[in-house]
Amino acid sequence: MAKAPKEKAARSPAENPEFALHSLQEEFEKNKRYDASTEQLQSFYEQMLLIRRFEERAGQLYGLGLIGGFCHLYIGQEAVAVGLQSALTEKLDSVITGYRDHGHMLAYGIDPKVIMAELTGREAGISKGKGGSMHMFSTEHKFYGGHGIVGAQVALGGGLALAHQYNEDGGLCLAYFGDGAANQGQVYETFNMASLWKLPIVFVIENNQYAMGTAVSRSSAETEFYRRGTAFRIPGMKVNGMDVLEVRRAAEIAFKHVREGRGPVLMECETYRYRGHSMSDPAKYRTREEVQDMREHRDPIEGLKKTLIEQGSSEDDLKAIDKDIRKVVSEAADFAENSPEPDPSELYTDVLVEEY
Amino acid sequence: MAIELKMPALSPTMEEGTLAKWLKQEGDEIVAGDIIAEIETDKATMEFEAVDEGTLGKILVAEGTENVAVGTVIAMLAGEGEDVSEAAAAAPKDDVPGEGKDVGRPESSGEGSEAEVARPAKKTGVKDPEIPHGTNMATVTVREALRDGMAEEMRRDERVFVMGEEVAQYQGAYKVTQGLLDEFGPKRVIDTPITEYGFAGIGTGAAMGGLRPIVEFMTFNFAMQAIDHIINSAAKTNYMSGGQMRCPVVFRGPNAAASRVGAQHSQNFGPWYASVPGLIVIAPYDASDAKGLMKAAIRCEDPVVFLENELVYGRSFELPELDDHVLPIGKARIMREGSDVTIVAYSIAVGLALEAAEQLAEEGIDAEVIDLRTLRPLDKEAVLESLKKTNRMVIAEEGWPTCSIASEIVAICMEEGFDHLDAPVTRVCDEDVPLPYAANLEKLALIDTPKIVKAVKKVCYRD
Numbered sequence: 158m159a160k161a162p163k164e165k166a167a168r169s170p171a172e173n174p175e176f177a178l179h180s181l182q183e184e185f186e187k188n189k190r191y192d193a194s195t196e197q198l199q200s201f202y203e204q205m206l207l208i209r210r211f212e213e214r215a216g217q218l219y220g221l222g223l224i225g226g227f228c229h230l231y232i233g234q235e236a237v238a239v240g241l242q243s244a245l246t247e248k249l250d251s252v253i254t255g256y257r258d259h260g261h262m263l264a265y266g267i268d269p270k271v272i273m274a275e276l277t278g279r280e281a282g283i284s285k286g287k288g289g290s291m292h293m294f295s296t297e298h299k300f301y302g303g304h305g306i307v308g309a310q311v312a313l314g315g316g317l318a319l320a321h322q323y324n325e326d327g328g329l330c331l332a333y334f335g336d337g338a339a340n341q342g343q344v345y346e347t348f349n350m351a352s353l354w355k356l357p358i359v360f361v362i363e364n365n366q367y368a369m370g371t372a373v374s375r376s377s378a379e380t381e382f383y384r385r386g387t388a389f390r391i392p393g394m395k396v397n398g399m400d401v402l403e404v405r406r407a408a409e410i411a412f413k414h415v416r417e418g419r420g421p422v423l424m425e426c427e428t429y430r431y432r433g434h435s436m437s438d439p440a441k442y443r444t445r446e447e448v449q450d451m452r453e454h455r456d457p458i459e460g461l462k463k464t465l466i467e468q469g470s471s472e473d474d475l476k477a478i479d480k481d482i483r484k485v486v487s488e489a490a491d492f493a494e495n496s497p498e499p500d501p502s503e504l505y506t507d508v509l510v511e512e513y
Numbered sequence: 514m515a516i517e518l519k520m521p522a523l524s525p526t527m528e529e530g531t532l533a534k535w536l537k538q539e540g541d542e543i544v545a546g547d548i549i550a551e552i553e554t555d556k557a558t559m560e561f562e563a564v565d566e567g568t569l570g571k572i573l574v575a576e577g578t579e580n581v582a583v584g585t586v587i588a589m590l591a592g593e594g595e596d597v598s599e600a601a602a603a604a605p606k607d608d609v610p611g612e613g614k615d616v617g618r619p620e621s622s623g624e625g626s627e628a629e630v631a632r633p634a635k636k637t638g639v640k641d642p643e644i645p646h647g648t649n650m651a652t653v654t655v656r657e658a659l660r661d662g663m664a665e666e667m668r669r670d671e672r673v674f675v676m677g678e679e680v681a682q683y684q685g686a687y688k689v690t691q692g693l694l695d696e697f698g699p700k701r702v703i704d705t706p707i708t709e710y711g712f713a714g715i716g717t718g719a720a721m722g723g724l725r726p727i728v729e730f731m732t733f734n735f736a737m738q739a740i741d742h743i744i745n746s747a748a749k750t751n752y753m754s755g756g757q758m759r760c761p762v763v764f765r766g767p768n769a770a771a772s773r774v775g776a777q778h779s780q781n782f783g784p785w786y787a788s789v790p791g792l793i794v795i796a797p798y799d800a801s802d803a804k805g806l807m808k809a810a811i812r813c814e815d816p817v818v819f820l821e822n823e824l825v826y827g828r829s830f831e832l833p834e835l836d837d838h839v840l841p842i843g844k845a846r847i848m849r850e851g852s853d854v855t856i857v858a859y860s861i862a863v864g865l866a867l868e869a870a871e872q873l874a875e876e877g878i879d880a881e882v883i884d885l886r887t888l889r890p891l892d893k894e895a896v897l898e899s900l901k902k903t904n905r906m907v908i909a910e911e912g913w914p915t916c917s918i919a920s921e922i923v924a925i926c927m928e929e930g931f932d933h934l935d936a937p938v939t940r941v942c943d944e945d946v947p948l949p950y951a952a953n954l955e956k957l958a959l960i961d962t963p964k965i966v967k968a969v970k971k972v973c974y975r976d
Binding site: 213214216217219220221222251253282283284285286287288292293294295296301302303304305306309311312313314315316317318319320321323324342343346347349350353431436437439441445452501502504505506507508509510511512513 | 700
């Protein structure tokens with residue numbers, strides 16, 4: 158539960174003698190992998206595969222001109238959203254992210270059809286075709302977007318966390334951002350207030366190694382991003398974002414800490430995006446071999462596939478899952494292609510809520 | 514069924530490119546992620562990656578071919594258990610509408626830019642509520658009126674809270690939030706660090722999360738640090754989400770020039786915010802409007818920028834003592850009726866315009882003074898209605914002239930009131946310079962009553 162404001166005023170983070178920056182990481186190191194049931198493993202596999210296939214299809218539709226503008230694919234990073242979001246309490250906790258948002262929505266179980274239809278700018282899209290790939294929201298699922306200004310979602314996430322605390326609803330906010338956004342000033346403004354006010358928020362840095370075309374080592378003085386909360390007394394965690402079970406385990410530790418009213422956690426998930434920053438990025442800033450190496454040795458879906466087979470799933474079972482998911486994605490793509498564009502009368506709707 | 518591999522677009526504006534090289538040959542096994550070919554445009558080379566698995570069938574476009582249109586079938590891919598030769602034989606389908614076209618800027622068609630688009634309905638005939646006969650009129654300062662407006666709404670709605678620099682323990686840098694901490698406690702009156710971008714974002718996010726934040730900027734000059742959240746996060750979200758996600762936040766604080774504080778602390782941001790669809794922009798003058806519109810702003814489902822004026826905070830006005838004094842957003846107010854000329858103003862310039870009108874009356878010119886009160890949505894009808902009556906108009910604005918509210922009013926009069934004009938619509942604004950510190954230069958730079966009087970005489974051909 159959220160702490161009462163009186164206590165908040167009585168003891169600021171700076172006065173806490175028990176503060177240990179590494180406490181969460183130490184707990185995490187003791188047992189890094191989540192002990193999932195077979196059912197859970199299969200569910201993680203299905204969700205990650207759905208994101209992968211969906212994004213591949215989105216890439217194709219972009220290539221065909223059916224998706225315009227910017228389109229940022231999540232391929233390679235699937236374990237982060239699935240591992241974290243599977244640990245949330247549905248209908249209570251809130252999630253906010255940047256423009257690479259398709260995966261987070263799919264991880265929520267939002268219908269792929271309305272997501273794909275938003276990508277193609279159709280009336281049936283989740284934002285009625287007015288948002289596009291970067292601007293999708295589902296207040297029903299407490300998914301608050303979908304933000305195109307790098308780093309803005311961090312401060313907005315702080316506000317969602319403030320609302321949880323204010324309403325004393327016991328919920329938390331999960332705010333995702335990238336290694337690029339981690340260099341924005343407002344991120345640290347938010348760290349400061351979140352720690353000062355003990356806001357229930359988990360900051361997740363999806364470190365996919367490149368801020369558009371700039372490698373982290375070329376843009377960041379401190380490339381160990383989980384340490385960047387130190388100045389604000391925010392405990393950090395470093396997590397292998399290519400392993401859904403590690404992410405899930407880390408999520409459990411972080412969420413527990415936050416729900417106990419002990420303030421924010423900063424979690425760095427090391428991950429990798431296989432595709433360019435956006436569709437129009439030829440990705441010349443890294444070698445083909447680097448990408449191939451990641452795909453062959455660190456792929457989150459292949460990794461979980463091995464675990465599933467070790468636990469008794471057959472290749473045929475997994476092929477059947479893939480086939481089903483391909484069908485779902487195909488249907489979403491057909492729906493997105495065949496849905497009508499928004500009616501011209503929609504141009505002036507939704508600018509304001511009220512009439513004046 | 515065999516899969517068609519089509520010429521991809523590297524960007525939304527690409528229409529065609531060169532198929533530079535085939536990296537796989539007919540009959541090769543393909544797995545997802547394999548690079549099949551290299552595509553070149555004048556800007557970049559891109560690797561064409563396989564999405565599906567299978568065997569590469571017939572290559573239909575040879576390497577080195579230039580000007581291959583986006584969407585052209587360049588090869589066939591046979592799926593598992595399919596005959597490669599069958600894949601080769603599959604004839605390319607007719608183009609699907611929309612495919613391969615430049616989707617960056619669609620060419621205008623029947624229903625393109627020329628189409629009639631329905632504008633949102635505008636409420637008409639909305640007036641300030643009648644003040645019942647015998648209502649006691651209290652004399653209060655604008656500062657108190659603003660505070661009382663906030664306090665009443667905080668009593669009415671638990672979700673309303675105030676955040677900003679020095680709003681709580683210090684009682685407000687300009688004492689507008691005086692007493693709120695005592696009544697509502699630190700949960701609802703929150704002192705923030707000096708971190709405008711951050712707390713504007715947190716306030717906006719809290720509104721998205723269902724609260725009703727009032728975000729105070731010590732002055733709007735500092736809100737420039739936070740303008741990204743006001744515009745990109747608050748104003749656009751409802752539209753971008755197709756009406757799903759609301760953002761009922763009020764950004765408030767003193768705006769425009771104070772006194773002798775120099776260029777960085779003296780600017781009117783009214784025209785900036787008023788140019789943004791998705792925002793409500795309010796700039797009241799007197800105590801009654803300050804309170805009535807503050808209450809309306811807090812109840813409003815849309816994000817509001819509420820521009821106050823430091824020099825007006827301490828001025829006293831009559832305010833009706835009513836239980837719930839709420840005024841309509843988007844409606845101008847006739848401050849003084851007149852028949853010869855209209856002076857349109859808002860915020861501090863309303864006082865100057867009223868003063869000018871009194872002086873002009875002595876010279877036999879009967880000026881009507883309109884207080885816009887809301888800058889967005891602007892009450893065009895009130896402006897045009899008055900123009901129809903007086904046929905002459907001067908706009909008085911404490912702010913720069915270029916791209917100002919005054920410019921906007923001039924445009925409205927040209928487009929929709931041309932037949933009623935007997936003289937050019939004239940702007941009286943600040944001088945087009947950063948505000949100087951020296952007392953004499955500051956005075957020269959700012960709008961004042963004599964400048965308004967002079968302009969009015971000019972449009973009345975009385976100079």
